[in-house]
Amino acid sequence: MSVYADDAAGIVAELQELAILLVEDDPGDAALVAELVGDAAGLRMHWVRSIADAGEYLTSQVPDCVLLDLHLPDAQGIQALARIHFHTDVAVVVMTGLDEERTGLAAVAAGAQDYLVKGRVEPELFGRSVRYAVQRKQAERATVALQASQMRAQENARLERGLLPTPLLPTGSAVEVISRYRPGRDHALLGGDFYDVVQDHAGLVHAVIGDVSGHGPDAAATGVALRLAWRTLLLSGIVGMRQLQLLERVLLAERADRQTFATATTVVLDPVARTAWVRRAGHPGLLVHSGEELHWLEVPGGPALGFLPEHAQWPSHELPLPIGTSLMLLTDGLFEGCVNADKDRLGEQGLLELARGMINPAPERFVDDLITRVEDLAGSAGGLEDDLAILYLRCRPEAS
Structure with a gap:
């Protein structure tokens, strides 16, 4: 001034x-x-x-x-x-x-x-x-x-580091990972979106993306607990159905109320066999990107964590990954936002059509351009209502 x-x-x-x-x-x-x-x-x-x-x-x-x-x-x-x-x-x-x-x-x-x-x-x-x-x-x-705002920003930054860690991949990994996160309209209220990527000793790359219902410190803290639990279970050799069952137990122990639930998708990617195994717990589908082709995939799955404790089943779906195929995991903040003053939602089909018009051979450019376009549409309707997170996974062409 x-x-x-x-x-x-x-x-x-x-x-x-x-x-x-x-x-x-x-x-x-x-x-x-x-x-x-x-x-x-x-x-x-x-x-x-x-x-x-x-x-x-x-x-x-x-x-x-x-x-x-x-x-x-x-x-x-x-x-x-x-x-x-x-x-x-x-x-x-x-x-x-x-x-x-x-x-x-x-x-x-x-x-x-x-x-x-x-x-x-x-x-x-x-x-x-x-x-x-x-x-x-x-x-x-x-x-x-101002002091309260600064403290809240510092707390959010610490929570974000817990929700959105640096992928645990060795130098020269056969899998390229692009991760992105954007906060929703009210930056003071951190959401419960989380993700993580870890490569095990056998060279398999494990990834998770999830979303705890609600916003604020309770949702964020629960998301951090689930993300840490997932990495701990993985490093202990626990994968597949058992991993999701134990994650659900963590959710039940950590959630602030009985209505809190969490969605999640886990992926195990073998860069040598060029195959991925996907399990979906109430989470949105994923975008499969192969050359100039892009389609929406929702593999058979089970309920969100916390819906049917001790009774849920989350089947594994095998997905071949021909050379040039990439997977984009995402949270619903990418397509649940409004796109006009009439409060119409973008939706999964709208997101797919938007992405098809922005395909770019450079993965980072494609991801960033897609987020920018979604933010621009949401901006005209008041801004993103929810946080959004993205994990883009691609086997490097030289992997064998």
């Missing part, structure tokens, strides 16, 4: 009418304050005689500033300030006597924005003090909000 814009904002703040609540039990002092308010431009005042009356007033009204006497029939000193803060978070200016300047300083240290000495305040100083107190309170709120 320019200096001139800052000056303009200050002028607007100076001209804005401010509502003041005076908490004062002495009618004489209240009359003096009323005169100061009358002489200072842009101020209006409501007077109450006690903290109890102030609390009742504040249940239905929100003033810009509270002028608070520290000697009231139902509260004294800093206790009076604490009780006002209990009722409201607006600016507070305390009123002290001639011999109570230290009390005023103590009140400022306890959270008041300023203090004024009764009988020693001119109208101009009075109005300026009230406005500065309101501005300081606004700056304080902005600082607190």
Whole structure:
């Protein structure tokens, strides 16, 4: 913002009418304050005689500033300030006597924005003090909000590292992996999308992509737990049906409520045999990309994790991968977004048609262009409603 814009904002703040609540039990002092308010431009005042009356007033009204006497029939000193803060978070200016300047300083240290000495305040100083107190309170709120936003961003970054790790592949792996993630409309609420890729000692590449229902820290934490559990199970040699059964047990133990579920697709890819084995637990299908051909594939699968505990079955589907064939695993955020003001959804078929019009021999370019196009469509309808994650897997041509 320019200096001139800052000056303009200050002028607007100076001209804005401010509502003041005076908490004062002495009618004489209240009359003096009323005169100061009358002489200072842009101020209006409501007077109450006690903290109890102030609390009742504040249940239905929100003033810009509270002028608070520290000697009231139902509260004294800093206790009076604490009780006002209990009722409201607006600016507070305390009123002290001639011999109570230290009390005023103590009140400022306890959270008041300023203090004024009764009988020693001119109208101009009075109005300026009230406005500065309101501005300081606004700056304080902005600082607190910024700190909270920064902390939330740091927490989200840590959760994202748990949800979206670096694939565990050796240098020169026979399988190329492209991973992408985009947050939804409200970046403050991280979703439960997760993925991981690991190559085992036999050269098989294992991948998982999943989505925990809901948003926020609970969904993200559950997604992190599932992703870590998947990698731990894999490194322990547990794969296939047993792996999904144990992942479901982890979900049941970690979920915040009984309604939480998770979808997942696991893939075991053999780059030498050029074959993949796919298991689907309530998760969307995948895009199969071969040369100029692109089609949507939903292999037979079972329910989402958490739907039928101890009873679900997730069959394995064998999928040949001729040279040049790639698999793109994704979460539903890529096709569930709205594409126009009428709130029409893109859908799986819409995503397929969109992708067919953007086929590019360079996999990274294809993935990035597809995400950009989906984001552009969602932008016209208010932005992505959900997070989206993508895993693009391709056997390198030289693999044998």
